[in-house]
Amino acid sequence: MKVLSSTSELFPFIKTGGLADVTGALPKALGAFGVEVKTVLPGYPQVMPLLSDNPPLVVFNDLFGERAALHHVSAEGLDLFVIDAPALFDRSGGPYVDACGIDYPDNWKRFASLSLVTAEIANGLLPGWGPDIVHTHDWQSALTSVYMRQAGCSTPVVLTVHNLAFQGQYPAYLLGALGLSPNTYTIDGLEYYGDISYLKGGLTTADAITTVSPTYAREILAPRFGMGLQGVLRKRAGILRGIVNGIDRDIWNPETDHNLPVNYTVHDIDRKSANRLPLLERFNLDRDDGPVFAAVSRLTWQKGMDILVEVSGEIVSRGGKLIVLGQGDRSIEEALVASAACFPGRMAVELGYCEADAHLIHAGSDIIVQPSRFEPCGLTQLYALRYGTIPVVSRTGGLAETIIDANDAAISAGVATGFQFDPVDGSGLRDGIHRAYDAWRIPSIWRRLQKQAMQADFSWQRSAGQYAELYLELQKRHVRTEQRLVVA
Ligand code: ADP
Numbered sequence: 398m399k400v401l402s403s404t405s406e407l408f409p410f411i412k413t414g415g416l417a418d419v420t421g422a423l424p425k426a427l428g429a430f431g432v433e434v435k436t437v438l439p440g441y442p443q444v445m446p447l448l449s450d451n452p453p454l455v456v457f458n459d460l461f462g463e464r465a466a467l468h469h470v471s472a473e474g475l476d477l478f479v480i481d482a483p484a485l486f487d488r489s490g491g492p493y494v495d496a497c498g499i500d501y502p503d504n505w506k507r508f509a510s511l512s513l514v515t516a517e518i519a520n521g522l523l524p525g526w527g528p529d530i531v532h533t534h535d536w537q538s539a540l541t542s543v544y545m546r547q548a549g550c551s552t553p554v555v556l557t558v559h560n561l562a563f564q565g566q567y568p569a570y571l572l573g574a575l576g577l578s579p580n581t582y583t584i585d586g587l588e589y590y591g592d593i594s595y596l597k598g599g600l601t602t603a604d605a606i607t608t609v610s611p612t613y614a615r616e617i618l619a620p621r622f623g624m625g626l627q628g629v630l631r632k633r634a635g636i637l638r639g640i641v642n643g644i645d646r647d648i649w650n651p652e653t654d655h656n657l658p659v660n661y662t663v664h665d666i667d668r669k670s671a672n673r674l675p676l677l678e679r680f681n682l683d684r685d686d687g688p689v690f691a692a693v694s695r696l697t698w699q700k701g702m703d704i705l706v707e708v709s710g711e712i713v714s715r716g717g718k719l720i721v722l723g724q725g726d727r728s729i730e731e732a733l734v735a736s737a738a739c740f741p742g743r744m745a746v747e748l749g750y751c752e753a754d755a756h757l758i759h760a761g762s763d764i765i766v767q768p769s770r771f772e773p774c775g776l777t778q779l780y781a782l783r784y785g786t787i788p789v790v791s792r793t794g795g796l797a798e799t800i801i802d803a804n805d806a807a808i809s810a811g812v813a814t815g816f817q818f819d820p821v822d823g824s825g826l827r828d829g830i831h832r833a834y835d836a837w838r839i840p841s842i843w844r845r846l847q848k849q850a851m852q853a854d855f856s857w858q859r860s861a862g863q864y865a866e867l868y869l870e871l872q873k874r875h876v877r878t879e880q881r882l883v884v885a
Pocket of ligand 1: 413414415416418560693694695722723724749750751752755774775776777778
């Protein structure tokens with residue numbers, strides 16, 4: 398089975414969040430199921446050095462008015478088609494925003510290019526290679542199925558929604574510039590309140606829609622989490638399913654993680670505490686006892702980081718310390734920094750993105766806090782489990798699904814792995830933090846929680862199996878339809 402994946406982020410080359418982790422790990426996990434994945438990726442500056450001097454597979458003289466070339470390269474166990482289009486992708490900021498955090502004005506064109514090139518590969522651009530299934534991710538590659546259907550290509554498409562909040566909405570007058578026919582601009586197609594929605598285009602033309610947890614798959618059918626697309630999703634509910642994300646157990650492995658001063662396993666969990674001091678030193682915090690709370694996250698309203706600001710004083714006043722690593726909304730960043738200034742030695746905020754620090758934080762802290770207002774899956778809490786760091790999470794989406802709340806019954810049954818709270822506000826988070834604090838003070842209970850957390854299995858194997866099954870279902874249905882067409 399040959400799958401063509403199309404994504405705007407791919408770990409370890411370019412990452413702003415969980416999307417990259419998933420698109421980077423899934424191809425490797427699918428290999429065990431006989432699925433061969435090739436991934437289409439924009440040629441960002443972080444990606445271009447991977448290319449050799451080999452000539453491109455194809456040259457595009459006019460990709461939305463720009464010159465571009467398609468290269469093939471294998472790196473880090475991943476098989477890539479890289480779109481070399483300097484005018485579109487050779488930028489010094491992030492994949493979506495400039496150095497000041499402002500969206501690039503031509504994102505409509507940049508990600509339409511990703512979709513169009515993917516569609517053309519699906520439609521036979523490369524002699525000798527074509528996919529059985531196309532797998533697109535989020536709005537950035539969601540136009541792929543629109544371009545494919547417009548070109549008469551019926552190869553099955555899976556669209557995975559990693560976060561419904563980002564939809565790729567642009568003015569309707571771009572339709573012609575996008576090379577899309579007026580037929581696509583309908584209420585059952587791309588049209589969205591007078592604009593074009595790339596994600597809606599994908600949702601209405603893909604053969605299967607997945608999202609990254611079954612709970613989120615249910616939640617997005619209702620207005621509270623549907624972000625305006627609940628009606629579209631309800632119509633497509635028959636092809637929507639949730640497949641919970643896994644984690645890359647080689648990259649997030651406390652036994653071998655080279656970012657940790659001291660490695661450990663569930664069998665010598667005492668060694669975890671040797672990472673505490675280096676962590677406190679790294680973030681200039683006092684070295685006294687007391688639990689270390691941490692958050693590694695985009696600093697946004699979605700992630701409830703404003704709620705964390707609200708309760709930071711309480712964490713500190715009970716003898717805890719708080720470390721926050723992240724970047725995001727300016728107002729939340731400023732509020733966190735201001736709060737840290739009130740608690741020198743007790744609270745540290747590092748604005749920025751650092752993979753190595755993220756690993757050290759997961760190993761050296763005691764409690765990871767995730768007060769998300771909505772959370773399609775969430776990976777941070779899964780990494781925390783693997784590192785014996787106990788998550789305190791809001792009861793929503795993938796968080797509700799992956800963390801077993803340490804209520805009395807779950808503790809007695811030996812299955813608890815963390816603390817869930819509800820409602821998602823200051824009072825809820827305060828309650829979750831108090832419960833975690835109380836458990837932390839009883840070493841026997843804490844140790845049990847840590848062991849149960851470390852033994853929770855969120856490997857990709859199970860989830861990759863579900864994707865492989867879905868691909869197979871779609872492939873069989875496609876073959877049957879083609880055969881019927883030939884007979885007719
Ligand atoms: P998102 O909604 O941002 O994708 P996830 O929990 O699914 O949330 O994934 C977030 C990923 O990004 C995790 O791998 C997390 O460790 C990482 N991450 C987030 N912020 C930072 C940061 N500032 N530095 C390093 N890694 C980060």
